[in-house]
Every structure is written in structure tokens, then in C-alpha cells.
Amino acid sequence: MKRFTFLLAVAALSVGCTSRIPSGFNPLASGNGGPGGPDIIDHRSSNPRRDALAAQILAGNIPPEAILTTVYFDFDKYTVSANERAKIDAVAGRVKATDVIIAGYTDHFGTAEYNLGLSDRRAQSVREYLVKSGASEARSEIMALGSQQADKNAAGRQSGAKDRKAVIVDVNYSGPISAAPAARVSAPAPSAGAAPAPVPTAL
Numbered sequence: 001m002k003r004f005t006f007l008l009a010v011a012a013l014s015v016g017c018t019s020r021i022p023s024g025f026n027p028l029a030s031g032n033g034g035p036g037g038p039d040i041i042d043h044r045s046s047n048p049r050r051d052a053l054a055a056q057i058l059a060g061n062i063p064p065e066a067i068l069t070t071v072y073f074d075f076d077k078y079t080v081s082a083n084e085r086a087k088i089d090a091v092a093g094r095v096k097a098t099d100v101i102i103a104g105y106t107d108h109f110g111t112a113e114y115n116l117g118l119s120d121r122r123a124q125s126v127r128e129y130l131v132k133s134g135a136s137e138a139r140s141e142i143m144a145l146g147s148q149q150a151d152k153n154a155a156g157r158q159s160g161a162k163d164r165k166a167v168i169v170d171v172n173y174s175g176p177i178s179a180a181p182a183a184r185v186s187a188p189a190p191s192a193g194a195a196p197a198p199v200p201t202a203l
Helices: 048-058 082-096 112-132
Strands: 067-072 100-104 140-144 165-170
Touching (some): 067 082, 082 112, 082 165, 100 112, 112 165
Parallel strands (some): 100 140
């Protein structure tokens, strides 16, 4: 089955690092990225409402009414806990009847590449649970935002807990969606293919 994944270009890892944005890079393009980098050739069918909402997510401006639920994760984990599964169960019926974007996030600890992979795993874990609950995989899409919108002032793991999440967003919610510019692109993650599995860390 085809897996659609939004690609988010992350900030440059160091001052003066050379941008590696491919010609024609589009963070709203789809495709299965491989080891050589993001595949941005195979574009999805046009859906202006979805694309406008995706742009708002990229800009950190999700309409509150569009959020079905927010699932939180433990530090450096992408497994959905029992408490958080209950939150997904509560909206599973609504998800079955609509199109959704599942946006994954991390705190600011770790490298940009690692966090992009971890956020992708978190969003995928939520989607997999929804599919097991009867939702259609074809009606859900993933955005992996990594630590792009994390609170950089969070001094400890506990203070960064609010950023370790996946947000289920209803594309077809009844409110307005304003066109919002995507986050400014500096440099893409080295690979948008299979996300690296988090490395166990001593807590």
C-alpha cells in the first residue's frame, strides 16, 4: 500500500552549513523517500483544503477546532501508552468518517535528523493504532515535524513533555482554513525514507 508522508525541511544544523535543498523541493510533496534522499516526484492528487491545512500545521497554526485529539509520548519513545490509546479510542469513530493528517513532534533534545525520524515513528504509531481500530489508512496522511516547533528553552525532559506528541487533525472540519505560509526552509533532513528507530537511552 502506498504511504504518503509530508516532508518537512529542518533548520540548518550549524552556522555556515551548505543547504542541500534539491531543485524544486516542496515540503508538501509526497512519495516514499529512499536512502538517497526524499522522493518528491510523485505528487498527490490536488486537495486545496488539505494542502492549506498542512501549511498551517507547518507554520504552527493549527485551528483548534480541527484537532481531534493530541497523543503524548514518553521521552525518546514512539509506543502509544495505554492511557493515550484511550484518547485515540474516543475519536476513532470520527476518524473513520473523515480525512485526517497525523502530525508528529518531538522535544528539542537530540539531533534534527534523529528527531525527524522519531516524530515520523510517533505519527505512524498513531495511524497504525487507528487502522487496527477500523479507520482507513488511505484517508490518513503523516507529517513529521521533528523538533522544528519545540520549546528550545525547555531545560529538562519533564519541561519538554508537551512537545512529545502526535496531533490528529480533521481535514474536513467545518471551520475556515486560511492559507498560511510554510515554515521557512533552511536545509532538509538527510533522508526522508524509513525513519531511524530511536536508540535506547539510559533514563
